[in-house]
Amino acid sequence: MIERDAAERGSEWPDGMKKTKQREAVLAVLERAEKPLCAADIRARTETDGSLVRLSTVYRILEILIKKGVAVKLSILGGETTVYELNRFRHRHYAVCVSCRKIVSMDNCPMERFVPKLEDGDFRVMGHNLEIYGSCKDCDTAGSR
Numbered sequence: 001m002i003e004r005d006a007a008e009r010g011s012e013w014p015d016g017m018k019k020t021k022q023r024e025a026v027l028a029v030l031e032r033a034e035k036p037l038c039a040a041d042i043r044a045r046t047e048t049d050g051s052l053v054r055l056s057t058v059y060r061i062l063e064i065l066i067k068k069g070v071a072v073k074l075s076i077l078g079g080e081t082t083v084y085e086l087n088r089f090r091h092r093h094y095a096v097c098v099s100c101r102k103i104v105s106m107d108n109c110p111m112e113r114f115v116p117k118l119e120d121g122d123f124r125v126m127g128h129n130l131e132i133y134g135s136c137k138d139c140d141t142a143g144s145r
């Protein structure tokens with residue numbers, strides 16, 4: 001019974017993390033999320049499950065999940081907005097609409113076949129950050145009307 005529940009949830013509960021209703025609610029929101037969410041969005045989604053979580057609690061839980069490697073934090077628009085998503089061990093890039101802050105996920109990575117030319121030849125590249133911004137479909141239509 002317990003094993004089946006875990007499988008249905010899609011991921012395991014982080015090792016050494018105390019289980020609370022609120023933590024379960026936040027993790028469930030991240031698991032169901034189709035895109036990275038800001039803390040306020042996460043909070044709003046936990047409310048629909050019938051359990052209200054305070055925003056400060058949401059932030060605390062998110063910090064724990066990040067430390068456990070379960071979630072990752074992304075800064076977009078030059079750090080103006082912070083969004084969170086489940087760490088799926090596969091990096092992704094996002095395009096952000098500068099008008100409405102909508103986040104559109106990108107399916108490819110321009111760095112995949114890119115070999116960086118570095119002055120330090122022995123520099124070990126561990127990752128990269130890329131921010132794409134522009135105008136989403138909705139905002140584009142509104143602007144040209």
Ligand SMILES: [Zn+2]
Binds near residue numbers: 097098100
């Ligand atoms: Zn937009």
Ligand SMILES: [Zn+2]
Binds near residue numbers: 093110111112130
């Ligand atoms: Zn990439």
